[in-house]
Amino acid sequence: MLNLAIVGPGLVGSEFIAQITRAKLPFVRIVAISNSRRMLLNANGLSPASWTTDLAASSTQTDLAELARHTASTATGTPGTRSVIVDCTSSEHVAKQYPNWLGQGLSIVTPNKKAFSGDSALWKDIFESAKKSKSLVYHESTVGAGLPILSTLKDLVETGDSISRIEGIFSGTLSYLFNNFSSPSPTVASASFSSIVTKAKSLGYTEPDPRDDLNGMDVARKVVILARVAGLELDLKTLEVQNIVPKELQSATSAEEFMKALPSADKHFDALNEEARKEGCVLRYVGCVDPVNGCSVKLAKYPLSHPFAALTGSDNIVAFTTSYFPSPLIIQGAGAGAAVTSFGMFSDLLKIARVNGLC
Ligand SMILES: NC(=O)C1=CN([C@@H]2O[C@H](COP(=O)(O)OP(=O)(O)OC[C@H]3O[C@@H](n4cnc5c(N)ncnc54)[C@H](OP(=O)(O)O)[C@@H]3O)[C@@H](O)[C@H]2O)C=CC1
Ligand SMILES: N[C@@H](CC=O)C(=O)O
């Protein structure tokens, strides 16, 4: 069996529960669900049909240490059973628990970027703890949502390839935003910048706080994760990141206040777009990992003939230039949204099931 604790059943977490419920896998059971306030624990399995109302009615306050103890204990003394915490939050506090959880024999599946892009000491602790306790950590959805970007990179590295450059559009939100706002087609009249951000939020592409997308930090975190999986030492603190939020909006005290004020920046973005258009280019927000020339995260102009200019929807695109692939290996597709993100987490879960001989 795989006994799951779902931490953070928000947009992505509830879609994940829906996907595993639809799949009716006989070896998967949810033994805990917790949001930031309440939790449900049941070693025999929670009801996937009524978890929303059950959680809302629960009088048990969230206690992550108790949740971990409970979840780990459901596998104790039961050969062939593994307990997995599925962290669907964007919380740094939750991410900091991973080394301890892994040490208790719990495995981790997560789309939360915080643990892998934060302090490099946390990265080391996580993987050392996992190795020591033979626990598993999978985080495919932290880069390009469900697109097989990290598994491909890991395979390249582990088969002895040498990475020359990883370049791409890694934000579903910024892809959707600039594909619509800065279209290569002269006949497409773009909607206002602020209204496209609002649409991206309603489609579930943005971070819980859309400022984390627009300030470049979401892409920066992905670039750090890619660099580290490629074997480089990179830290958020030393990476140059272009924040596209105009200065006067940077002091907004909440996401709501920021979204309300965003239309005042529309003229600024219109001017940037017009400047690119006059040069025969479009605007795209791009991340790059380059072991020799350095890593970067910035808004840049691309000619209409460039593959980045032809992107549509919330697509991500990544080009790996390596010794094996001097003509780059390219992965492209929807890179944000609850369905594709959960797909990536579900595939990670199946990897754990395979290691355990369950499928
Ligand atoms: N949307 C996308 O396309 C993608 C998202 N991701 C990542 O997926 C993750 C989830 O995003 P999303 O579903 O949009 O986020 P939501 O804001 O919808 O959900 C977050 C959930 O986390 C819970 N939570 C927050 N802090 C804690 C805590 N300390 N303890 C327990 N639960 C907590 C919240 O509980 P409460 O309701 O009580 O606050 C809520 O249930 C993020 O890390 C995001 O970066 C990754 C790839 C793509
Ligand atoms: N907000 C992110 C979600 C996935 O990581 C994005 O837009 O790509």
Ligand code: NA
């Ligand atoms: Na991915």
